[in-house]
Amino acid sequence: MSSPRFSSKWLLSAPELLTARLTRWRFWLRLGVGLLLFGLVAEAVLRVLNGFSYGAVMAAAKDTPAGDLLAAVAATALSFLALTLYDRSALQYAGARLPYRVVAQTSFIAYALSNTVGLGVFTGGAVRLRLYGAAGLEAGQISRAIAFNALGFTVGIAVVGAAALVWGAESVASLLRAPPELLRAAGLASLLVTAAALGACRRGGRWSFRGWTFRLPSASLAGQQLLISALDVVAAAAVLWVLLPAGSVGFPAFVGFYSLAIAVGVVSHVPGGLGVFEAVLLLALGQQVPADRLVGALVLYRVIYHLLPLALALLLLVGSSWRRGVSTPLVRAASALAPLLLSAFTFVSGVVLLVSGATPATEDATAHLRQFVPLPAVEAAHFLASVIGLALLFVARGMLLRLDVAWWAGLVLALASLVLCLPKGIAVSEAVLLGLLALSLALSHRHFDRRAALLSLAFSRGWLAAVLAVVAAVAALLVFVYQDTAYVDTVWWRFEFDGHAPRSLRAMVAVALLTLCVALAHLLHRAPPALPRPDAAELARAQAVVMAQDSAGAGLALMGDKCLMFSESGRAFLMFSRKGRSWVALYDPVGPREEWPELVWRFVELAGESGGRAAFYQVRPQALPVYLDAGLRVYKLGECATVELAGFSLEGKRRANLRHGVARAQRDGLAFEWLPAGAAEAVFDALQAVSDDWLGRQDTAEKAFSLGAFSREYVMRQPVALVRHEGRIVAFATMLVTGLSAEAAVDLMRQRGDAPKTTMDFLFTQIILHLREQGVARFNLGMVPLSGMASHRLAPRWQRLGRLLFNHGENFYNFQGLRSFKEKFDPVWEPRYLAAPGGLSPLLVLSDTAALIAGGWRRVITK
Structure with a gap:
């Protein structure tokens, strides 16, 4: 008897097929709901x-x-x-x-x-x-x-x-x-x-x-x-x-x-x-x-x-x-949440003012206003209070980002609306609400320490949609409240104490027009706010953090081309750049591990609040739970090669090729020299000549973001390893080191076109031997993209595609040649990952990261 023509494979994949279809129909399901x-x-x-x-x-x-x-x-x-x-x-x-x-x-x-x-x-x-x-x-x-x-x-x-x-x-x-x-x-x-x-x-x-x-x-x-x-x-x-x-x-x-x-x-x-x-x-x-x-x-x-x-x-x-006198981590964390609640409370206060502007004052309040307050003051207070309510909806966004100017705007608007509560309709409940907002803002100024122009603030589409929904709801409320009012031309020009409907209509039209103008301005010109580059003081703070931990790659923060986000304590930081909608952090946060979740969450929140996508480039496997907890997914990028220096030696059969290469280089007249940080001033012009020759032969420009760029300030911050040929500098490498002697890595690598063929092997071998003598624990050779991807038939599509490119993509990048070069030093390979949102985000992030490294999209295509 023949078996049915389907296998258990189909039964096992049924949940996956259902999930895939639900994912594909997610938009239509949400629309239907x-x-x-x-x-x-x-x-x-x-x-x-x-x-x-x-x-x-x-x-x-x-x-x-x-x-x-x-x-x-x-x-x-x-x-x-x-x-x-x-x-x-x-x-x-x-x-x-x-x-x-x-x-x-x-x-x-x-x-x-x-x-x-x-x-x-x-x-x-x-x-x-x-x-x-x-x-x-x-x-x-x-x-x-x-x-x-x-x-x-x-x-x-x-x-x-x-x-x-x-x-x-x-x-x-x-x-x-x-x-x-x-x-x-x-x-x-x-x-x-x-x-x-x-x-x-x-x-x-x-x-x-x-x-x-x-x-x-x-x-x-x-x-x-x-x-x-x-x-x-x-x-x-x-x-x-x-x-x-x-x-x-x-x-x-x-x-x-x-x-x-x-x-x-x-x-x-x-x-x-x-x-x-x-x-x-x-x-x-x-x-x-x-x-x-x-x-x-x-x-x-x-x-x-x-x-x-x-x-x-x-x-x-x-x-x-x-x-006062209490400064525990819990108290500091609680007080740091004040901007989040102030933003929500400001938004609610704005909604209350808009609703108040669309509804009439009580009969008792109207009678008192007629007796003690001039009619122009009542009209102006009602109109201005509604406009302030709309302004608070937008200012709340700046408070969420802890902008100093948003704090000032919120405080001024809260106090102004507090004053207007009396002439607009003796609104006691509103006065209590706005008084609480003003008091809370007055006591919370120190939490709003970010400098930016309020008018340059980029509102996310979600925030604009929320504001539009509020305005539409308030307009519907106005129609309901004054459903018995005849909407004729004369109603717009009636100015009297009992003219609640005309007063509310005028305010609502102003609010609707202002909302439309702001929405169109931000949708047509969504220029993201400028991210400030670190100044000398921030670079000095970052250098102190780098020297106190064991990741040599963290020294790339000292290039000054990336933004720095410090933790609340200042003992850790995160370096990142932005391209398009991609906010890309380089490596894991730098500093004590216990401060990493705070930085990761803050970065994800900041990117989301600005309408962007947060991603972390080249993170280590030990830190993956931090990114998964923040709602990101992880995608393997390749593998990083690290040489354990304690057991490294040129002796033995396995290192015969390296040993013979060093001997040949020395016979060719090559000599190695190590210059500590700040000691390269005397040879800087020679290093510049080597760098210019290398760039000219490669027909490329200086890179950025995850690679160092040749500049006097940056080179002077680092040790430099160089190779001389008959006394002339023909190659050099700048080094990334920390104060713990735990790890060192090569940053810039440049050599002349006429340098002997054994120059780079000789340079790397001598660097490793020198670092071993200095007591450094390991030497980081850097990542090989797409290396180590899973080849199993059940591997994720991402890794199967990476494996295909690694095996057959030599026309685009020398994947296998780079791995072969690093294999000479018998390294330990460790995976590196991209942490990013799902869907198409990883591809978009990697495209934007390539543009960050190359210095723009044109250079990605033209080198």
Whole structure:
């Protein structure tokens, strides 16, 4: 009997095929989800517009009993308490222990930010990496804790939603138009799956999927996390439920709707689920709760559960930065997060000002203004406050980048809008918000130390899209608020105390026009901000760091052609350049290993904030977890050859060719000479002549970035090894060394065209022998591109392509000849990698890196 005509290979590759297709359809899937959510929001908005008025919403919010507000605040506190327990159990899973005070502070700040801004893994994750890292945890532990948190939240909200579905299936059935029995069965199935997962945790072990391995937590820890998740979701739902009219909807059914709204908001990727969350609840509860009471409760919920914790987190961070006499790593890390929260708070303040400009003042406020404030002052204050609100949305971007000018602009705008709160409508709540912003900025100036022009700031497309979305939402709000106003020509020119609609329309038109101008200016001319080159003082700081560690290649920072990013302590730095949208860091960070994650994350954030792609060129295998934790992928570039000098000798059969080559070179009249750093001044003109001859014969220009360039200042900073032929300098090499005698490497290598053929072999051999006598541990011969690529049929496509180029690409580059030359010294080979985003990014990064090395695209093609 013949076997079926398919093999197990197809069964094994099915998940890969599914993943590939999903990846290929990712754009269309996202578009479909976006259109679905847009339809959901549109339907909810239409129901809102047809159901009630803005005045009814404000009256409902104003009439909410004080006891209900206090109960909502208490439920918020309980929810955030549960969130701190989230982090504690996640750290327990990651095998880390920290004082609860540290965990609570970090968790509160992280969730206050991510709940408002959204993108919890990136915003809250960045907070945890900084604070937990400062408390002594490794990046791998923090990443495992973040992943466990995300999984715990997902499982928790699914279980709570399933339990609520079982309890209140009849209430949900009317919304989903499905039989209650089917919904109850689905809820029970979800609970059974969770129970099975808890059983698997009891057995322990690991769970693997497509190369990812997840260590199952213990059954007690999994159960603990599940209970904490349930407490968090129930408490957060109670914040909104207590603000609704008593008896309008049962709490179990409401928890189910709340869980569904939270899940849809997370899937939408809208910051904080704003609009999407409200739309789901409006659709779910519109028939059970009066629309004006529901929307009023949603507005209060946003203020209590989102804005209030964000304000408290900001005060906590600002207070940390002003704890006099206390300067622990944790305090420094906490205070360094102030710009991130100030940026979010500034953006929120701008939104509040725009919303205030689109809505009318209260009748009592209007009566007081008519009595005490001139009409021109009221009109000007309303108009200027709206424009300032828009300006704050853009200034928040500069604060995220820690620009000094953004701090000044934010402080001036906050104070100006604070003054305008009185004549525009006696806006007390706005005054409190803006006063807090101004106070926080005044206490945080020292964190904004980057110099740049605010008008030259490049806004990412995502930031522009967020601003446009805010302006569009505010315009829709204005239409809703003044839906009964007749939009005739005369309405634009009405100036009177009761003329709220004309006043808001004028302000909104100005805001829309300014937004359009800024967006067009940045989309048509997206010149990236200039990156300052290091000055003499920064180069001196970098040299001190280089000499105190063991990577000789770090000396390339002293060329001065790359930007330097120092760690907060100044004990480590990262060197990088930019070409197009590629921000390319050369090698691993330089300095103590414990400071590498901070620099890597800061660099990735800075590149992303500027609309670029971050990449790290020629990183070592020992550092790969740092880049993987930052969301990058790794691609093998080749292998680096290193000679262990302690055991190096010209004796023996294996080194016979080198030994005979040295003897022949000496017979040809070659002599080796070593000049320490700064001692090449007397022979500099001769070195210049050798360099010019070499460049002329190669028909090339000086390289940059990962290769040294011949200049007096750079050559004088390094030792120089040279070869004389009958007294004349015919070849030289500049050396990269550190103060630890751990490693040395050759930088510039130049020789005359008439030098003997054995010159380079003689130069390298003598350098190695000299370094061995000086007690240097190893000699770095540099990387051979595409060397050591895997040849297995299951190897990644990247490595298969690299192997093909290495074997058959001699017309483009002497890959095999370079490796053969270095093999003469019997080196140890170590892989080197590119850490970059996925997709086409590695190819784009390598293209831009080639342009950085060659000095431009034209030189890539023409040498």
